[in-house]
Amino acid sequence: MITSATRYQPDRDELASLLSDHPSYRVDQLWKGLYDEGLPIEDISTLPKALRSDLAALLPPALFDRMVSVSEGGETHKWLWGLDDGDAVETVLMHYADRSTVCVSSQAGCAMACGFCATGQEGFRRHLTTGEIVEQVVRARAAALPRRLSNVVFMGMGEPLANYDAVWGAVRRIHGDLGLSARHITMSTVGLVPGIKRMAEESLPVSLAVSLHAATDALRTELVPINSRYPIDMLAEACQGYVAATGRRLSFEWALIAGVNDTKEQAIALSELCRELRAHVNLIPLNPTPGYLTVGTDAAGVTQFQKWLLERNTNATIRRNRGTDIDAACGQLRASQNAKSSGSAGSTSVAAPRRKDQGGSGFVD
Ligand code: SAH
Numbered sequence: 001m002i003t004s005a006t007r008y009q010p011d012r013d014e015l016a017s018l019l020s021d022h023p024s025y026r027v028d029q030l031w032k033g034l035y036d037e038g039l040p041i042e043d044i045s046t047l048p049k050a051l052r053s054d055l056a057a058l059l060p061p062a063l064f065d066r067m068v069s070v071s072e073g074g075e076t077h078k079w080l081w082g083l084d085d086g087d088a089v090e091t092v093l094m095h096y097a098d099r100s101t102v103c104v105s106s107q108a109g110c111a112m113a114c115g116f117c118a119t120g121q122e123g124f125r126r127h128l129t130t131g132e133i134v135e136q137v138v139r140a141r142a143a144a145l146p147r148r149l150s151n152v153v154f155m156g157m158g159e160p161l162a163n164y165d166a167v168w169g170a171v172r173r174i175h176g177d178l179g180l181s182a183r184h185i186t187m188s189t190v191g192l193v194p195g196i197k198r199m200a201e202e203s204l205p206v207s208l209a210v211s212l213h214a215a216t217d218a219l220r221t222e223l224v225p226i227n228s229r230y231p232i233d234m235l236a237e238a239c240q241g242y243v244a245a246t247g248r249r250l251s252f253e254w255a256l257i258a259g260v261n262d263t264k265e266q267a268i269a270l271s272e273l274c275r276e277l278r279a280h281v282n283l284i285p286l287n288p289t290p291g292y293l294t295v296g297t298d299a300a301g302v303t304q305f306q307k308w309l310l311e312r313n314t315n316a317t318i319r320r321n322r323g324t325d326i327d328a329a330c331g332q333l334r335a336s337q338n339a340k341s342s343g344s345a346g347s348t349s350v351a352a353p354r355r356k357d358q359g360g361s362g363f364v365d
Helices: 012-018 025-036 049-058 118-122 130-144 160-176 193-200 217-223 232-246 264-277 299-311 337-342
Strands: 064-071 076-082 088-095 100-103 107-109 124-127 151-154 185-189 207-211 250-256 280-285 316-318
Touching (some): 076 130, 160 193, 193 207, 207 232, 232 264, 250 264, 250 299, 299 316
Parallel strands (some): 100 151, 250 280
Antiparallel strands (some): 064 076, 088 100, 107 124
8 A cells, every 4th residue: 555656656556555445447547647648647637626636646746847958840858857856867759750769767877887978977876766767758758749659768867777676667567558569668788687687588578779889898898897797798698598588689789989999890899799699780979978088980980880880791770869969869968067168079088087076967957
């Protein structure tokens, strides 16, 4: 029995126990209003007014509007949400010709410490709850109208597989109650092997994207420090297991960093790995972040890297950067206002140390 919770946290049984003094169809009405229609409880007109206001007080929203930015003629929206403990996370909605995708956060901050990622530079603060994750999707779905929200990607702030239970609870809700197909839900991971193995045992075959960024251990450990615990061989074996268990295609994310991982040697090593795993590669030039001094590969270098892969029959697409102008691009979420003026380009140092003065919440002010 719950006494109070955020709006999208309780499951149906928990809501039923909250409404145990009412006819059972009230649960159906509440559930339909929240999930099918995405309405604020106050606007669920099938419920009596007094009950609506009781429920609205018992089930407050988890996310408070702090800021919303819209760019590219309305094609990209970014929200900065305040949470009940004063923390903040971001959600990005992107419209494409054939789909509308929401990129959700799974943690406030991140413990994985990838040096090139703005969230990694901040460090970890806390896990998000299932309710906080589901509510991001519901809010984006409402904002997307009249277009239909078709895809959810766990590529916002945080490492989803480090918050497995809450994230998987959200996946089930997004699939079962918001009605998105499993193949349109993408889990993006830095490569937490135990999490990938757990996913292989789940009944929902979601798409798996692994943030590889380097195809040799020495370089990958430099870029993605967790590689020292789960090196490429071990990661590849877990990915193989996932593909075998689910039949889903695997994709590798590869942020191209000038002079670092955009070399022919890396392209060759990557295509060998892709051949074994029948994986697809998503290429994206590194987006600038405050605490990392190395720049993204230029357009010609990106095309060259793709060519090296295609020549070896490795399927590789170049992803367009979305939301760069509103700091909504991959790895840029919650970039600080202060950092914006201090610039990040110019150097080619790989081991740019984390700048201690910039991990913070300047964006939230
Ligand atoms: N922790 C998860 C999901 C969040 S990041 C993961 O690592 O997959 C989503 C994607 O953005 C990852 O592929 C991540 O490596 C990439 N990314 C992070 N910082 C980036 C940057 N500055 N430029 C381009 N991509 C970046």
